[in-house]
Amino acid sequence: MPSAFVYKEAVVIITENQKHKGKAYIEKILPYLLSAPAMIFIVVFLLMPLIYCLYCSFWRCDYMNFTKYVGLQNYADVLGNSQTLESIGLSFFISLISLVLALVSGVLLALWINTAEGRSAYILEIMILIPWTTSQVVAAMLWKWLLKDDTGLLNYLLAKCGMEKVPFLSDKNIVVISLIGVITWRVIGYVMVQMLAGLKAIPKEYDEAAMIDGANKWQLFWLVRLPQLKTPMAISAIIVALSNLNNLTVPMTLTGGGPGHATTVIAIMAYRESFSYYHFGEASALSIALCLINFILTIMYVKAVKYEL
Numbered sequence: 001m002p003s004a005f006v007y008k009e010a011v012v013i014i015t016e017n018q019k020h021k022g023k024a025y026i027e028k029i030l031p032y033l034l035s036a037p038a039m040i041f042i043v044v045f046l047l048m049p050l051i052y053c054l055y056c057s058f059w060r061c062d063y064m065n066f067t068k069y070v071g072l073q074n075y076a077d078v079l080g081n082s083q084t085l086e087s088i089g090l091s092f093f094i095s096l097i098s099l100v101l102a103l104v105s106g107v108l109l110a111l112w113i114n115t116a117e118g119r120s121a122y123i124l125e126i127m128i129l130i131p132w133t134t135s136q137v138v139a140a141m142l143w144k145w146l147l148k149d150d151t152g153l154l155n156y157l158l159a160k161c162g163m164e165k166v167p168f169l170s171d172k173n174i175v176v177i178s179l180i181g182v183i184t185w186r187v188i189g190y191v192m193v194q195m196l197a198g199l200k201a202i203p204k205e206y207d208e209a210a211m212i213d214g215a216n217k218w219q220l221f222w223l224v225r226l227p228q229l230k231t232p233m234a235i236s237a238i239i240v241a242l243s244n245l246n247n248l249t250v251p252m253t254l255t256g257g258g259p260g261h262a263t264t265v266i267a268i269m270a271y272r273e274s275f276s277y278y279h280f281g282e283a284s285a286l287s288i289a290l291c292l293i294n295f296i297l298t299i300m301y302v303k304a305v306k307y308e309l
Contacts (some may be wrong), residue, residue, distance in 0.1 A: 003151075021214065022187055050291070056284035063278045074285035084269060084286070085259065088293075091265040093174070095244040098184045102240055103233065105184070106191025111221070114199045115194070125196070132189035140253035143182045144169070172262040175255055179263050182254060183244055191236045198232035234302070268289055 057075065060068040113124050127161035131139060146153045148169035155165040168178045202225060209223045239264050248267035251257065257272075270290065273283035 001294055031170065053284045053287055056269070056280050057288050059281050059286070061279075061281040064280060066145070070281070074281045075289065078282050078285045083264075084266075086197060086261070086306050087264050087266045087269045090176075090263070091267070092256060093244055094180055094183065094265065095241055097180050097235060098187070098244050099241050101184045102187045102191045103236065105188050106236065107229070107233075109188065109192045110195035113196055129189035132216065133185045134186075136186070136247075136249040137253055140182065140250045143178075143185075144254050149177055169255060170259055172259055175259065175262050179251060179255060183250055186250065187240045191240060194232040194236045197228060198229045202228045206263050238298055241297060245294065245297070246290070300302075 038262050056066075058069060058071055059066045060070050060074075096105065109124075109128055111222050113128075116124060145151075147155075149155060149165060149167050152168065154168070158165055167174055169175050205226050205230070207220060210220050244266055247265075248271055251263050251265050251268055251273070257261040257268045266286070267290075270283050270286045273279045273286060
């Protein structure tokens with residue numbers, strides 16, 4: 001009897017140990033199982049295409065035929081092309097101007113909405129956020145309809161007021177301004193939400209203490225609120241700058257890169273090299289160069305604002 005009892009106790013202990021081990025093993029691998037779908041998605045749709053693009057950039061690849069290994073020659077051809085350098089400069093110019101306008105407008109709108117009360121604040125926030133959530137193709141098509149030289153709504157209204165029509169999309173200088181305006185209009189809502197979230201997170205005690213010390217509204221904003229907005233401004237700057245720099249949809253839909261090469265940004269040039277001329281080697285080199293530019297810009301932004309991840 002004692003031996004049978006001891007045997008049963010041993011079986012129970014072994015069973016419990018196995019259960020604990022199994023539970024511990026499941027708890028150990030559970031995070032990997034939960035993150036596996038996202039990791040598979042990243043590897044299949046981001047990492048593998050990036051590696052393949054890097055591979056293509058070292059080959060003479062026309063119409064997807066790898067005819068000759070050229071090393072860094074594709075990079076030399078692309079970066080030595082004056083049109084490529086002009087496109088890169090134009091992309092930086094449009095991205096920078098749009099970023100500054102979006103940040104200033106987003107902060108001002110956030111300050112305005114932050115002081116609004118009742119439903120009006122929510123209505124304003126929704127209206128300003130709509131461009132960010134709207135399809136880029138749809139938004140660009142609507143703006144193209146508004147800005148057309150002959151049949152556009154804006155020029156129709158100008159003609160009705162006895163004013164001359166403005167070549168929003170046909171003049172080489174004005175079309176750049178039009179493109180900057182549309183891109184800025186699209187991202188203002190995102191910046192506004194980020195700034196508004198930052199303002200809501202500032203403790204009211206800071207404002208009260210500053211007002212007790214005699215700070216006016218300008219000093220309250222410049223010395224108290226603006227330093228607290230460093231993190232949302234950094235996040236907005238990174239997202240907006242990279243979004244503008246890599247934006248293909250809006251320039252392609254609104255202007256198609258024209259007139260001439262006036263709005264041929266780097267994304268349009270890479271697209272044409274790939275799907276118009278089928279020079280996949282040069283297009284891959286251009287895409288990798290753009291990827292490196294994005295990486296460098298991100299590091300510069302993070303270092304500039306000393307944002308801690």
